[in-house]
Amino acid sequence: MNSIKYLSMNRHHILVLLLGLFLWSSCKEKNMLLYTDDNAPAPKPVSNVQFIRTPGGSKLYYKVPADNNLLYVKAVYDISQGVTRETKTSIHQDTLVLEGYADTLEHEVKVYTVGKNKKESDPVTLKIRPLTAPVHNLFKTIEMKETFGGASITFQNKDEAALAIVMIYDSTGQGDWAEADTYHSKAPKGAFSVRGFDTIPVKFATYVRDRWNNKSDTLALTLKPLFETKLDRTLMKEVSLPTDENIGHVFSGLSPRNINFMFNNVFGTGSTNDCFHTRPAAAKMPQWFTFDLGQQYNLSRFKFYHRGGSSGYYRGADPKRFEIYGSNSPNADGSWDSWTLLGTFTSFKPSGDAATPTKEDEEFAVTNGEDFDFPPGTPPMRYLRWKTTETWGNSQYIYIAELMFWGAKL
Structure with missing residues (x-):
């Protein structure tokens, strides 16, 4: 009983404390609102304004005046005939970035300070000349x-x-x-x-x-576009050779995600688990797998459809760097003696390597598929071996949603 009474008192004290904090916060907020003086004069303008030319714009540097009424600094400028831009920054910054110019002509810029009562200072006017956009x-x-x-x-x-x-x-x-x-x-x-x-x-x-x-x-x-035809995916199938990493991973109660999932014409944002997925338990890098195109072709290009979803494209086990080898009579022991290097490839991310994947990245890699060309003079091949040397997330296994190939049948 004593412990129950003690807990009840603590709850009461906490409620009183929270109510007090709420009232204090409300009073503070009211005081802040009262601090805005509609009769206060406009703040003084910035001083010592300098600029550095940038591609399609400029960076302005200035000294902020000491004024308790000051709220922010802004620049007003025309980037083209009839198109006015306004850039703002807080009083804790001393830089304004101007951008959006298409030419390298001289342009007028006006810089204002703005008070908490919305009154503006007299402008500081300067001329800037952007670098090539x-x-x-x-x-x-x-x-x-x-x-x-x-x-x-x-x-x-x-x-x-x-x-x-x-x-x-x-x-x-x-x-x-x-x-x-x-x-x-x-x-x-x-x-x-x-x-x-x-x-x-x-x-x-x-x-x-x-x-x-x-x-x-x-x-x-x-x-004049070069001739090619899309290869028949129904002829493509797995070739299991020693040293290959081709056993499909089992997850979420699904069947093993083996190589055949790359040739079933299912890909895109709604098919995140319909992919070839090697086993994390057998992780190693580099790793490779082998498949048969069904007949011999002069190869022109291929599309690599990345796995969709939050754990798919440009992260985790998504291949980033890889090599493709060709053969017309692979050694049964899985050795590399019968294989010819056809190309070394690096996956490209439109938004840049360091950025979080964007919708444009998803459209490029998952929806449309990433295009790669085989080098001119690539010899005719029937069997291909894909060797992954690096993944986007440095994982030691891989996943691929779909592969499509183009070329000319011999």
Whole structure:
């Protein structure tokens, strides 16, 4: 009984304490509201304003005035005719970042201090001249050429700005332009392709766009896509050789996630467990597996569909670096003597290696599948061996949702 009484008293004291804290907080809040003086003059302006030119903008540095009424500092500027931007920062900062310019002309910027009563200081006016905008820097590096079934683009993005590379094509040959694809990236370099075109000349064009709708010039080329056909996935099957890591992992009450799951045409965001998944218990790296294409082909390219879901793409056991070998008569002992290296590949993440995966990453890797080209002159092969050397999450096992291959049958 004593212990019950003691507990009840403690609860009573806690309730009193919480009520007191609530009342104190309410009073403090009221005092803060009362502190705003509508009759107070506008704060003094910033002083000693300097700037550093940046691609598509500038960084402003200044001294904040000592004023108890000061709430924030803002810059007002036009990035183009009729388009005004406003950038704000707190009184605890001494920097304002201006961005969104598409040219390198001289632009006027006005910097204000703003009081808690919303009164603004007189502006400090300065002239800035941005460096070349990221849309133009990236555009200068674009290389576009024909590839199997379409056209490919490579680029460098030295500013690591979030940009969209838009690919369009003349859909009728009469100047009726249609979008082929839009590729989003802030990575320092990248490549992508548009596919599904016949082997007749097509006029392709590309330009770069940023989030302020600034656009680069347009590069237009007439290209003739190379012939290819999609390989018949129903002919593809596992080849089990000594040293291969090909036994499927069992989890969540499902059947073993073996190699055949890579060739069942099931992939995407809603199929997170429909994948080839090697066993964590048999973890090792590098590891490899072998499969039969069903017949001999001149290979042009392949798509690697990453596993979807929160534990899938660009994390965990998702392959990051891998090699593909080919053979027409593999040694039965699983040795490497009968295998030829066809290519060394690195998976690409549009948002950059360090960033948390984005929706654009998911669309690129899980929904659309990541494209890889075999090098020109790749010899005809029937059997392939995939060797993973590194995963995105440094796991010692792997998972792959789907593999698709293109080429020409001999």
